[in-house]
Amino acid sequence: MLQVTNLTKFFPVAAKTPRWMPGGKQTQYLHAVDGLDLTIQPGESVGLVGESGCGKSTLIRLISRLLEPTAGAILFDGVDIGQIPVGDFSHSAQRAKLQMVFQDPSDSLNPRFTAFDTITEPIRRLGSKQDQRRLQQRATELAQQVGLPPELLSRFPHQLSGGQKARVGIARAIALNPTMLILDEPTSALDVSVQAVILHLLADLRKQMNISYLFISHDLNVVRLLCDRILVMYLGKLVETGPTDDIFNHPRHPYTQALISAIPAFEANPHRIPLTGEPRSPINPSPNICRLYGRCPKGDDGCQQAAPNLQPINDYHQVACHYPAYPQ
């Protein structure tokens, strides 16, 4: 269904070397996505997890052709969509089959569109031509499928609750019977009780429609509920992949272990490994975890001590790996 090979995105960042130094000012590159391979089978639900700044959004913007890759191929349903120019992709046949559900429904819905306009927009843009009565009928079917009362179809986003807006975004995404959905933290902006309802809706839709999911989340519990397999991303690379239960029960990579041990529990966990940005705990000093990746403006000494392999470049920390040799 989806096969990504050696996908790479480098962003140019301002060079730190002053112009007057030998060699002059050189452009350096931030390796947001760094030679990444992944495959998703038909009907499979795959979770992508990783800390803030590891490259998740860049990866999905590449797959959904919102960004041009530096290198690599993106094969979707046998077509190398990486070759379709970014401007043409939104009108292509592949776009109809590859849909997205975005993070915050309040931000992603057009405030000037009613729920009906939003849900039927992909049909009008990419589907077969349909009269208004048929569109109304399809919008009602979709609203029922996602649990949105059809009488709300005439409302604008500001007249809907967070959960209702999330349902509108999902109805829009499934309007053209896609084979794959990319879900970018679809429930992170919702309060916890609504989150659970929307996650169950997504699980049900997958069963009914046999759609593949690429599900991005910070929340491992959410991924556990919805995904067959997990990809763990760190500094632009996949550092571990495996069936969900294996990743939870036997995480192999130190970063995955840190992520899993950070899942909130009722009792304090003495073996918890601090994640990036957290103060190191006296119980587990965790010397190889960079606490400041992406946030340290000048590569400070504390950071150097916390991660001896760290090599600050410009305003970012670019490192091959903070961890000791890891058995692949």
Ligand SMILES: Nc1ncnc2c1ncn2[C@@H]1O[C@H](COP(=O)(O)OP(=O)(O)OP(=O)(O)O)[C@@H](O)[C@H]1O
């Ligand atoms: N257009 C850009 N130009 C330069 N750097 C960028 C650009 N977009 C993203 N980056 C950098 O690429 C890295 C990866 O960013 P990305 O948004 O993909 O991370 P993320 O894992 O999605 O983070 P979050 O979970 O916080 O959304 C970050 O260091 C970010 O600052």
